[in-house]
Amino acid sequence: MASATVSTAPRRRAPFEGFRGITAVVAAAAPLSLLAIVVILAQQAWPAITQFGPGFLVGREWNPVTVHFGALPYIFGTVVTAFLALAVALPVGVGVALFLAESSRPRLRGAIGIGVELLAAIPSVVYGIWGLYVLAPWLYRHLEIPLSDRFLSFPLFGGTPRQTSILTAVVVLAVMILPTLAAVSRDVIRAVPNGLREGAYALGSTWWEMTWRVVLPAARAGIFGASVLALGRALGETIAVTMVIGNRPDIQPSLFAPAYTLASVVANEFTEATGQLYSSALIELGLLLVLVTLVVNTAALLLVRTVERA
Amino acid sequence: MRSRRRRSRDLVARSLIYVAAVVALLPLSLVLAYTIANGWKSAVQPDFYLHFERPEGIPGAGVQHAIVGTLLIVGIASLFAIPVGILAGTHLAEYRQHRWASWVRLAGDVLVGTPSIAIGLFAYALLVAPFHHFSALSGAGALAVLMLPVVMRTTEGALLLVPPGLREAGLALGLPRWRVALQLMLRAAIPGVVTGALLAVARAAGETAPLLFTAFGNRILRFDVTQPMQALPLTVFHDALMPYKDLQDQAWGAALLLVVLVLIVNLASRFALRRQLAFAGRGL
Numbered sequence: 001m002a003s004a005t006v007s008t009a010p011r012r013r014a015p016f017e018g019f020r021g022i023t024a025v026v027a028a029a030a031p032l033s034l035l036a037i038v039v040i041l042a043q044q045a046w047p048a049i050t051q052f053g054p055g056f057l058v059g060r061e062w063n064p065v066t067v068h069f070g071a072l073p074y075i076f077g078t079v080v081t082a083f084l085a086l087a088v089a090l091p092v093g094v095g096v097a098l099f100l101a102e103s104s105r106p107r108l109r110g111a112i113g114i115g116v117e118l119l120a121a122i123p124s125v126v127y128g129i130w131g132l133y134v135l136a137p138w139l140y141r142h143l144e145i146p147l148s149d150r151f152l153s154f155p156l157f158g159g160t161p162r163q164t165s166i167l168t169a170v171v172v173l174a175v176m177i178l179p180t181l182a183a184v185s186r187d188v189i190r191a192v193p194n195g196l197r198e199g200a201y202a203l204g205s206t207w208w209e210m211t212w213r214v215v216l217p218a219a220r221a222g223i224f225g226a227s228v229l230a231l232g233r234a235l236g237e238t239i240a241v242t243m244v245i246g247n248r249p250d251i252q253p254s255l256f257a258p259a260y261t262l263a264s265v266v267a268n269e270f271t272e273a274t275g276q277l278y279s280s281a282l283i284e285l286g287l288l289l290v291l292v293t294l295v296v297n298t299a300a301l302l303l304v305r306t307v308e309r310a
Numbered sequence: 311m312r313s314r315r316r317r318s319r320d321l322v323a324r325s326l327i328y329v330a331a332v333v334a335l336l337p338l339s340l341v342l343a344y345t346i347a348n349g350w351k352s353a354v355q356p357d358f359y360l361h362f363e364r365p366e367g368i369p370g371a372g373v374q375h376a377i378v379g380t381l382l383i384v385g386i387a388s389l390f391a392i393p394v395g396i397l398a399g400t401h402l403a404e405y406r407q408h409r410w411a412s413w414v415r416l417a418g419d420v421l422v423g424t425p426s427i428a429i430g431l432f433a434y435a436l437l438v439a440p441f442h443h444f445s446a447l448s449g450a451g452a453l454a455v456l457m458l459p460v461v462m463r464t465t466e467g468a469l470l471l472v473p474p475g476l477r478e479a480g481l482a483l484g485l486p487r488w489r490v491a492l493q494l495m496l497r498a499a500i501p502g503v504v505t506g507a508l509l510a511v512a513r514a515a516g517e518t519a520p521l522l523f524t525a526f527g528n529r530i531l532r533f534d535v536t537q538p539m540q541a542l543p544l545t546v547f548h549d550a551l552m553p554y555k556d557l558q559d560q561a562w563g564a565a566l567l568l569v570v571l572v573l574i575v576n577l578a579s580r581f582a583l584r585r586q587l588a589f590a591g592r593g594l
Contacts, residue, residue: 019488023401024410029394030462031417033455037424037432044435095330103327114580115335121509121572122341123516125543126565129550133558134344175337182334206316208323229423236425238519239547263427263519270431270523286431290424297423301416 038290045284047276056284062249062265064273069281071288073249077259078289081166081241082234085173086227092174093181093230094223098211100182101189120179128243131172136163136244139171144256155253164246167255172240177230184229184304188222189215191308222307228300232293238263262289345566352563362540363529366554373564375531379539383446383525384515386535387453391514392507395461396496399503402462403469404491415466418459429455430520438524446532446539449525456520457510464506468499471586501586505579512575516568518543542568 042049048056052069059070096116103109144161151157192215200210216223246258247268262285273279352358361372398418402411429452437448472495480490496503521527526538527548542564549561 017487019486019491020401020405023397023404023491026394027398027401027410027414027462029398030414030421030459033458034417034421034424036436037428037455040432040435041428044431092330092333095327096334099327099331112331112335114576115338118573118576119334119338121512121516121576122338123518123543123565123568123572125516125518125546125550126341126345126569129546129561129565130341130344132550133348134340178334178337206320208320209316211323232423236423236427238425238427239543243547243550263425266427266431267519267522270434271526283431283435286425286428290428293423293425294420297420298416301419 038294041283041287041290045280045287048280048284051277052281056281060251064275064278067275067277071262071285073251074260074262074265074285076251077166077245078235078261078263080259081169081173081245081261082231084166084170085177085234086231088170088174089178089181089230090227093178093226094185096178096182097185097189100186102211116179116182119175124176124237124239127172127176128240131168131240131244132164135171136168139168143167148256156255159252159254159257161256162246162258164244164258165256166245166259169241169245169259172244173234173237176237176240177234180230180233181226184226185219185223188219188226188304188307191222192218219307222304225300225303225307228296229304232296232300235296236263236289236293238267242267262286342569345562345569348559348562349566352559353566358563362531366556371556371560373542373545373560375528376540376542376545376564377567378531378533379446379525379528380515380541382533382535383449383521383539383541384453384511386447386450387457387514388507388511390450391454391457391510392461395458395510396465396503398462399465400469400491400496402466403495404487418462421455421459426456426517427519430523433520434523444524444526444538446525446535446537449521449539449541452520452524453514453517456517457514460510460513461506464509465499465503468502468506468586469495471502472498499586501582505582505586508575508579512572515571516543518547
């Protein structure tokens with residue numbers, strides 16, 4: 001009885017909370033795609049997984065005729081090119097990031113920023129054709145031939161130099177991951193509190209001492225995250241690498257030797273793969289790549305995110 | 311004495327930063343210069359746009375089929391990816407504190423970094439294998455997966471630039487949340503949202519790997535999206551590796567088209583974004 005006398009105000013119409021539900025379901029498209037990629041690739045790779053077991057990862061033979069498949073040469077090519085590319089690109093990337101974050105000339109900074117963004121926007125296949133017809137002959141003439149003439153006995157420069165080689169792939173990859181490195185590092189360097197910079201200056205530091213002893217240590221975790229993110233990009237890069245790496249499943253110590261990567265062998269052989277086990281083995285290579293980049297990217301993103309929030 | 315060494319070290323470090331910036335821009339200028347130098351000869355000929363492939367040695371070949379294919383495949387992919395991406399991005403911006411939003415955000419960022427060749431395999435298993443033939447539609451499916459996270463994250467970013475006072479004003483006037491989100495916030499964020507969509511389109515138009523086993527390629531002009539179809543990146547990839555000068559020139563021409571498209575979209579989006587920032591700066 002009492003309650004009836006109290007609530008005389010007109011009831012508000014319930015807000016359309018359906019909106020939240022609907023958009024939440026639509027937003028599920030992203031996680032669902034990710035999940036579906038892993039599940040479907042795993043399902044398609046299952047025949048190869050059960051057939052070859054963990055030996056697939058260390059097998060060195062890749063023979064569709066005898067149906068023997070081992071992924072080691074591809075893992076070798078992928079890992080070596082990605083890490084070397086990161087080693088080449090990291091100093092330049094951090095340098096550009098410092099320039100973008102700290103330079104006192106806004107116009108120049110803007111121009112370099114646009115340049116780095118365009119570098120990221122150029123399609124992979126364009127880097128591929130440029131790498132094949134411009135970069136590879138140049139590296140061959142001006143780096144591979146002189147180095148291998150002088151240091152023939154040194155295994156890194158041994159063997160017959162070739163235009164399409166690990167070296168060419170590394171340079172192309174380094175160029176392609178540079179924007180990721182530069183952009184993410186710039187953001188984490190900017191996130192370093194200005195008080196730290198002012199403190200260093202107040203103690204009489206030069207710009208370099210402030211950067212080297214205060215800013216870079218503070219941004220270290222974020223730059224590490226940027227590197228891991230760039231590594232993930234390098235591991236998964238397909239078309240440009242396919243065009244310049246020489247596509248031969250060898251494991252050789254020489255930088256001038258051809259190699260093959262996981263993504264490249266899938267790109268080259270998948271449409272011609274005859275037999276269920278052959279395509280299944282190729283899909284297993286793709287699955288391997290997805291799982292590795294998934295772990296690498298998730299770790300890197302969480303790292304960068306915590307750094308930027310802190 | 312010591313201070314001079316410190317100062318010179320500082321100077322060296324400062325100049326190295328400039329060197330790094332120049333080194334970073336070097337490949338960009340080289341790629342652009344060589345693509346223009348090698349591609350313009352093919353790209354200025356009308357035949358390049360008016361004809362499709364011809365047998366090697368017969369003049370007048372073009373990439374019309376690839377241009378049409380790219381437009382169709384990317385167009386269909388956009389029809390799926392852009393609306394879904396915008397709604398998903400709206401969710402992320404409107405309910406950004408919720409746990410689900412942070413999961414979606416992380417998944418989107420991981421998806422951006424997923425190798426595009428794997429997305430191609432995924433689309434093959436889902437959209438090609440069950441039908442036993444390659445099709446432009448499956449290529450569009452693969453590109454849509456690629457575009458979705460880009461549209462989603464840029465939409466979210468554009469919405470975050472809109473002053474939150476607008477949302478509060480709408481809610482204070484008693485507008486339901488969906489009207490506030492779609493008619494106030496999203497509307498104010500249009501320049502940024504369009505920018506994101508354009509960037510996603512440009513990125514998708516340049517992708518080769520997801521199309522290798524989905525759209526597959528075609529030598530002639532086809533409009534039937536259930537059949538294999540050519541696209542510009544496929545033309546660059548296949549023709550560049552051919553031992554014929556004509557085809558290599560054609561590959562460079564197609565590469566030039568892609569680069570021009572990317573440049574135009576990027577510069578246009580910069581313009582749109584500036585308007586967005588101006589709007590955000592002006593406040594309410």
